[in-house]
Amino acid sequence: MDLHSLKENARHGTVSFPLAFYEWAGRESWQIPLHWHDETELIFFEKGDFQAWLNTKEFQIKAPAIMCVHAGELHSLLLPEHALESAVVFNLNILSFEHYDSVQAKLIRPLIEGRMKMPLLLEPSASVFSRIKDRYLTIAEKIQKMNRCSPSREFEKNALYLQIKATLYNLLATLYQENFLQCSGNFDPKSERQIENLKKVLSYIQEHYAAPIKLEDLASLVNLNPQYFCRYFKENIGKTATRYIQEVRMEKAAEALAETNEKIITIAADSGFDNIGYFIRKFREIKGVTPSEYRKKSK
Numbered sequence: 001m002d003l004h005s006l007k008e009n010a011r012h013g014t015v016s017f018p019l020a021f022y023e024w025a026g027r028e029s030w031q032i033p034l035h036w037h038d039e040t041e042l043i044f045f046e047k048g049d050f051q052a053w054l055n056t057k058e059f060q061i062k063a064p065a066i067m068c069v070h071a072g073e074l075h076s077l078l079l080p081e082h083a084l085e086s087a088v089v090f091n092l093n094i095l096s097f098e099h100y101d102s103v104q105a106k107l108i109r110p111l112i113e114g115r116m117k118m119p120l121l122l123e124p125s126a127s128v129f130s131r132i133k134d135r136y137l138t139i140a141e142k143i144q145k146m147n148r149c150s151p152s153r154e155f156e157k158n159a160l161y162l163q164i165k166a167t168l169y170n171l172l173a174t175l176y177q178e179n180f181l182q183c184s185g186n187f188d189p190k191s192e193r194q195i196e197n198l199k200k201v202l203s204y205i206q207e208h209y210a211a212p213i214k215l216e217d218l219a220s221l222v223n224l225n226p227q228y229f230c231r232y233f234k235e236n237i238g239k240t241a242t243r244y245i246q247e248v249r250m251e252k253a254a255e256a257l258a259e260t261n262e263k264i265i266t267i268a269a270d271s272g273f274d275n276i277g278y279f280i281r282k283f284r285e286i287k288g289v290t291p292s293e294y295r296k297k298s299k
Contacts, residue, residue, distance in 0.1 A: 012037075012039055012089040012090070012091075017146065017157075017161055018091045018093075018094060019088065019089065019090035019094065019143060020089050020090075020143070021086065021087070021088055021089075021139075021140050021143040021144060021147075022086060022087045023084075023085070023086045024084070024085040024086065025083075025084050026079060026081060027081060027082070028081045028297070029078065029079060029081045030078075030079045031076070031077075031078050031079075031247070031251060032076055032077040032078075033076060033248065033251060034053065034074055034075070034076040034202050035074070035075070035076070036072055036074050036075065037071070038071050038072070038091065039071060039089045039090055039091050040068065040069070040070055040071060040091070040092050040118075041068070041069040041075075041087055041088070041089045042066065042067075042068055042087065042088045042089075042136055042139075043066065043067040043068075043069065043077075043085065043087045044064075044065075044066050044085065044086050044133070044136055044137075044140075045061050045063040045065045045066070045083075045084075045085050046063055046064060046085060046086065047063050047064075047082075047083055048063050048080050048082065048084065049062050049063070049080060049083075050063070050077065050078065050079065050080065050083065051077070051078040052067060052075065052078075053074075053075060053076040053077075053237075053238070054069065054073060054074070054075045054120070055073055055074055055075075055195055056074070056195070056198065056236040056237065058238055059121065061121070063083070063084070064123075064124060064129075064133070065121060065122065065123050066121070066122040066129070066132055066133060066136060067120065067121050068117070068118040070114065070118070071092070071114070072114075074195055074202075086140060088136065088140055088143065090168070092108075092111055092112045093112060094165060094168075095108055095111075095112075095165065095168060095169065095172075096108055096109075096112060107172065107176060107181075110183075111172075111181075115183065116181050116182065116183055117181070118172075118175060118180075118181060118182075119175070119180050119182065126180075127178060128174055128175065128178050131174050132171060132174060132175070135168075135170055135174070136171070138167050139164050139167050139168065139171075142160045142163055142164045142167070143160075143164060145160055146161060146164070194236070197221075197222040198237070200221045200222060201218050201222060201233070202237075202244075204217075204218065204221055205218070205244065205245055205248055206248065209245065209248050209249050209252060209271065209272050210252075210270055210271060210272045211272065212272075213245055213272075215230065215241060218233075218241060229241070245272075246282060246286065247286060249271045249272045249273065250271075250282070250283055250286045252271045252272075253267050253268065253271040253273075253279070253283065253291070254287065254294060256270065256271070257294050257295040257298060258294075258295065258298035264276070264280075264291050264292065267291070268291075279291070
């Protein structure tokens with residue numbers, strides 16, 4: 001992990017083609033934990049009602065809608081069962097020109113440096129929604145075609161990548177022309193510090209979920225007393241620190257139940273629970289089923 005362990009360390013795409021496409025069409029709900037990355041992420045909510053968290057703010061999203069998560073932004077999603085969602089993740093640097101011109105100076109460079117941003121959320125009422133959706137779907141289709149190309153079809157793969165970049169430029173041109181790009185000149189250092197502090201706390205929880213975690217230790221990370229820290233955490237994350245820690249541990253346990261054949265008592269201990277009865281009770285409270293039922297459904 002990089003500066004904070006909440007930074008996603010997955011590579012999206014390859015060195016030659018640094019972009020990727022992901023889809024969700026699950027038969028049960030799934031929580032994508034809070035994380036951040038250096039890439040830009042375009043999320044298309046195609047069907048269903050979603051919850052999203054972006055930089056401490058919660059959003060209730062009804063499909064269809066398109067969300068843009070910019071580099072470094074702390075975000076999480078709750079994907080409901082039978083919903084349809086997908087995402088294109090790419091590094092904005094792929095759009096940078098070697099030859100410096102007006103577009104590089106007034107559009108591409110400000111986007112890469114975070115001085116200009118795409119709209120957070122586009123809904124059907126936005127005048128550009130249908131055009132941005134069409135461009136998004138074109139990009140998603142071409143990434144999938146590119147991924148299916150064998151190494152011997154290098155020319156086809158390069159041509160598709162060029163078409164993807166052209167469509168990204170087209171998408172940005174539409175937003176720019178219709179005045180949907182937002183200048184972020186109103187930089188708030190207090191807000192930035194708050195997000196960085198939250199990253200410290202959440203990263204610590206992700207790293208130490210298997211061991212006892214004291215509120216005093218979390219509070220000391222951001223130089224707050226424990227009493228004020230509890231209020232601070234709930235105001236920004238929307239739940240108590242204790243509840244958040246339980247949910248992280250439950251997600252880790254759920255992953256192990258679905259992906260391994262370890263005994264439930266072992267999984268409970270490895271996820272930070274030293275009392276198997278308490279683990280089963282809390283798992284059912286959060287997941288709606290017992291650990292053994294969850295494992296059976298997952299298999």
